[in-house]
Amino acid sequence: MTATITPEAAILTEAAPQPPPVKDKLVIFAWSGELDKVWPTLILATTSAAMGTETIVFFTFWGLFPLVREGRGITGQNWMQKMLALMNKGGTQHLKLSKMNFAGMGPAMMKSLAKKNGVASPHELLEAAQEMGVKLIPCQMTMDMMGLTREDLIDGIEEPAGATTALLEAQGANTLFI
Amino acid sequence: MAIAVAQTLDVKGLSCPLPILRTAKAMMQMEPGERVEVLATDPGSVPDFTAWCTKTGNALVETSQADGVFRFVVEKAQR
Numbered sequence: 001m002t003a004t005i006t007p008e009a010a011i012l013t014e015a016a017p018q019p020p021p022v023k024d025k026l027v028i029f030a031w032s033g034e035l036d037k038v039w040p041t042l043i044l045a046t047t048s049a050a051m052g053t054e055t056i057v058f059f060t061f062w063g064l065f066p067l068v069r070e071g072r073g074i075t076g077q078n079w080m081q082k083m084l085a086l087m088n089k090g091g092t093q094h095l096k097l098s099k100m101n102f103a104g105m106g107p108a109m110m111k112s113l114a115k116k117n118g119v120a121s122p123h124e125l126l127e128a129a130q131e132m133g134v135k136l137i138p139c140q141m142t143m144d145m146m147g148l149t150r151e152d153l154i155d156g157i158e159e160p161a162g163a164t165t166a167l168l169e170a171q172g173a174n175t176l177f178i
Numbered sequence: 179m180a181i182a183v184a185q186t187l188d189v190k191g192l193s194c195p196l197p198i199l200r201t202a203k204a205m206m207q208m209e210p211g212e213r214v215e216v217l218a219t220d221p222g223s224v225p226d227f228t229a230w231c232t233k234t235g236n237a238l239v240e241t242s243q244a245d246g247v248f249r250f251v252v253e254k255a256q257r
Binding site for chain 1: 191192193194195196198199201202203220230233234
């Protein structure tokens, strides 16, 4: 004898929740501009790409400054943006530590220790990220607010985009907010 | 008999994640089935190479240690 399924039960079976498939993809929201945050961001992004995982880093707020071209000097259109550029040198060479900065002595010592221990510098890791196909997306809103143009940023990055693009990329992916 | 390797990567003295990054980069230029020998001193590379091979499907055909140097032989996955 075969069991009969009532139409109600059939509907229930069909409606059973399915876990969404997790994509082999990592999206990092890089919002911090300190050496001790930028470093792990780039280490995780490069390693993720080396593991064959599609990897995207969305650079926003303070996190955008590591993408500024080295030696770009004072950027911005008004005095506030110019002040900001003066106090916050772009690129990966002048990043500060979130603690024990000691007016730059902390980062200098950290870099010396890193070199001694064969740890890749943020600059080296950023280049490796580009080589390994990590998509680096600068935040358009941050650029506008901080007075940074596309020419102020390094080559080999994606076109600037907004929160919607970043969140769409993050759908079904693993995400990190650093 | 020693296993034939296509190339040797010396990453001695380098820390995480460089041993893996250098290996991944080298393997991008290799043919499936080819083997690379990696010499490292970072103790963290022992679990990391296992994890990396699990994820990428490349085969970790040998792991050994001598005089503080770890030797990994990785065979590129058929794809």
